[in-house]
Amino acid sequence: MKELLLTRRCWSPLVSVAATVGVIVLLLAGCEGAKEAPPIPEGALRILSLSPNTTEILFRLGLGDEVVGVTDFCRYPPEALEKAKVGGLLNPNLEAMFALEPNLVVLLPAHEVLARKLQSQKIAVLAVPNDTMADVLESIESIGRIAGRSERAAALADSIRSAIESAKKMKPTQPWRVMIVVDRPRRGLAGIFVAGPGTYLDEVVQLIGGTNVFGQSLARYPEAGIEEILFRNPQVIIELRPSGVDPVEATEEARIVWRRIPGLSAAESGRIYALAGDHLVVPGPRIGRTIEEFSALFGEIR
Amino acid sequence: MRIRNTGRTLALLLLFFVTVLLVAPFLGREAIRFSDIFGTEGTTRFFIFWTLRVPRLVLGLLAGASLALAGLTFQTLFRNPLATPFTLGVSSGAAFGVAAAVLLGLEGYLLGLEVTPVFALAGAGLVVYILYRLARTGVGLSTLHLLLAGVALSYFFSSLLLFAQYMADFTQTFRMVHWLMGRLETIGYGPALMILPAFIFGVLILAANRRELDLLLTGEEIARSRGVPVDRLRKNLYLVASLLTATTVAACGPIGFVGLVVPHIVRLLLGVTHGRLIVGCVLLGGPFLVACDAIARNVVPETELPVGIVTALLGGPFFLWLLVKRQKGEA
Known part of the structure; x- marks a missing residue:
């Protein structure tokens, strides 16, 4: 009897929780359809850029003077450092944004909640994706379109397309199985993050005739345990390091660290390399350079 | 009735311990055969078994047992069933230490030592020290005040951690x-x-101190009247439990739930005598964590889930089941 009562009492909150979740899901689904192209702002542009890759695109399209604010993480080109800062992806400062009186905000799909707040104040918002190479091209072209720089945008996109085409022609000595490490603590082998499926780094590897060993994975940038790495056993490891790191030193360090794992194909053959530069991890207009650097590296691997 | 069951329960716990010990290192992405573990050094499977899985097993056993013991000690010290190893802010301090290391870009190695655990230990030590000084000079060693001051410190360092996270890349x-x-x-x-x-x-x-712990649980006045130096005992218990928690958190991060629930499960199985409880916490805490980790490593083959996600997912329902079953038995 006691149990029966307990069961009945437990049900009613469960039902109400389920109902609430259902309503929220319906509301969210309803909001999904509200996406439309933002109107082109009138008068002189005052652009706020909320991601390092969009900042790079804006400056490359000659819109540097129109940019009024950037994030704390926009470090390229150097002129971007002189612009007003409005926080980052996780800590946006809404007041600082409004104070800059922008009439166009360029941001990422991840900023959706923020985008709604800006739109509610009649500020034009352009959300551009930045995961794949196609995303980068699309970002360049749609920013060019809305800011009246279509021709420069087309030229920039074409230069990236030609870098892609020439990378396709270059065939490596072998269809190497590659692992791209985007983050690893210095001298450590715990907390290794790699490029997974749906990332432009995965595409770059395929483009130059390699296979990304983490091309099948649950996350786009999964954390890779040592056992998992041994299981997938890459023949080539390429580590990406930030600007300011000496790639020669970083390569030496990586080779020493990975050699601690016996049976790892890349470590045994010494096919471990480090590339340095922030452009490697910013899916922006410098992606052509990233492709060229990967191609050059692949040409050397024997 | 109880007494006759205790021997059997201890034997079952021991069996669980040994089973986990023998099975866990063989579960994983790469199938390991018996011949592999006596194979030649330098082969991949030998390395996976002896350098990855066995150390992991040992770490799990030590961490699980330490957390269970720390939880048991805090629950007795505060005579509060909700006390955990993390109640007094040790893990918040450790987490803040780690956040500082990450923010300062100090991950990796410095002077041959891995930086993150050192910072975690320093953060945990800082909290333990502040609370200890507070208890000695300011708020006094009253159990309630120690608990309140600990919870306040815990929130303080949690906020510092949130601040660090917010400001970070x-x-x-x-x-x-x-x-x-x-x-x-x-x-x-x-x-x-x-x-x-x-x-x-x-x-x-x-x-x-197992007998003193029993007396402390019945009440401070009773313990004092039986000649237990309550203040010194409390101080020592606080330091021991904090040391257990701090080293474990520094080595593995704040793995939740083990420290809260394993002592309760052991109490349900073995009664409230601390001599048995200590043995039970060591026999159950370690293998429980290792079993959770074995599941965490294998449930999603692509990636290794952090064990902290699994402990409560698995332990919670089991504990509820045990609780209901016991209540029914007593009614």
């Missing part, structure tokens, strides 16, 4: 959150060796 925040989930991944015995001295010391001190 996206990837840095990601690493801090990952650390908070708690994990047993290790290469070699470094983290296990970090816990071992504290574990041995803790078990010895607690075992030596």
Whole structure:
């Protein structure tokens, strides 16, 4: 009897929780359809850029003077450092944004909640994706379109397309199985993050005739345990390091660290390399350079 | 009735311990055969077994037992069933230490030492020290005041951690959150060796004080009237439990739930005498964590889930089942 009562009492909150979740899901689904192209702002542009890759695109399209604010993480080109800062992806400062009186905000799909707040104040918002190479091209072209720089945008996109085409022609000595490490603590082998499926780094590897060993994975940038790495056993490891790191030193360090794992194909053959530069991890207009650097590296691997 | 059951229950716990010990290292992405573990050094499977999985097993056993013992001690010290190893802010302090290391870009190695655990230990030590000084000088050693001051400190350092996360780069925040989930991944015995001295010391001190702990549980006045130096005992218990917690958190991150629930399960199985409880916590805490980790490593083959996600998912329902079953038995 006691149990029966307990069961009945437990049900009613469960039902109400389920109902609430259902309503929220319906509301969210309803909001999904509200996406439309933002109107082109009138008068002189005052652009706020909320991601390092969009900042790079804006400056490359000659819109540097129109940019009024950037994030704390926009470090390229150097002129971007002189612009007003409005926080980052996780800590946006809404007041600082409004104070800059922008009439166009360029941001990422991840900023959706923020985008709604800006739109509610009649500020034009352009959300551009930045995961794949196609995303980068699309970002360049749609920013060019809305800011009246279509021709420069087309030229920039074409230069990236030609870098892609020439990378396709270059065939490596072998269809190497590659692992791209985007983050690893210095001298450590715990907390290794790699490029997974749906990332432009995965595409770059395929483009130059390699296979990304983490091309099948649950996350786009999964954390890779040592056992998992041994299981997938890459023949080539390429580590990406930030600007300011000496790639020669970083390569030496990586080779020493990975050699601690016996049976790892890349470590045994010494096919471990480090590339340095922030452009490697910013899916922006410098992606052509990233492709060229990967191609050059692949040409050397024997 | 109870007494006759105790022997059987202890035997079952021992069986669970041995089973987990023998089975866990063979579960994983790469199938390991018996011939592999006696194979030649330098082969991949030999390395996976002896450098990845066995150290991980040892770390899990030590961490689980340490957390269970620390939880047991705090629950008795505060006579509060909700006390956990993290109630007094030790893990918040450790987490803040890790956040500082990440923010300062100090991850990796410095002077041959891995930086993150050192910072975690320093953060945990800072909280323990502040609270100890507070108890000695300001708020006094009253149990309630110690508890309240500890909870306040815990919130203070949690806020510092949130502040650090908010100010950090996206990837840095990601690493801090990952650390908070708690994990047993290790290469070699470094983290296990970090816990071992504290574990041995803790078990010895607690075992030596098992009768005093029983008396403390019945009430401070009763304990005092029986000649227990209550203030000194409380001070020592606080330091021992904090040491157990701090070293474990520094080595594996704040793995939740083990410290809260394992002592309760042991109490349900073995009664409230601390001599048995200490043995039970060691026999159940370690294998429980290792079993959770074995599941965490194998349930999603692509990636290794942090064990902290699994402990409550698995332990929670089991504990509820045991609770209901016992209540029915007593009614």
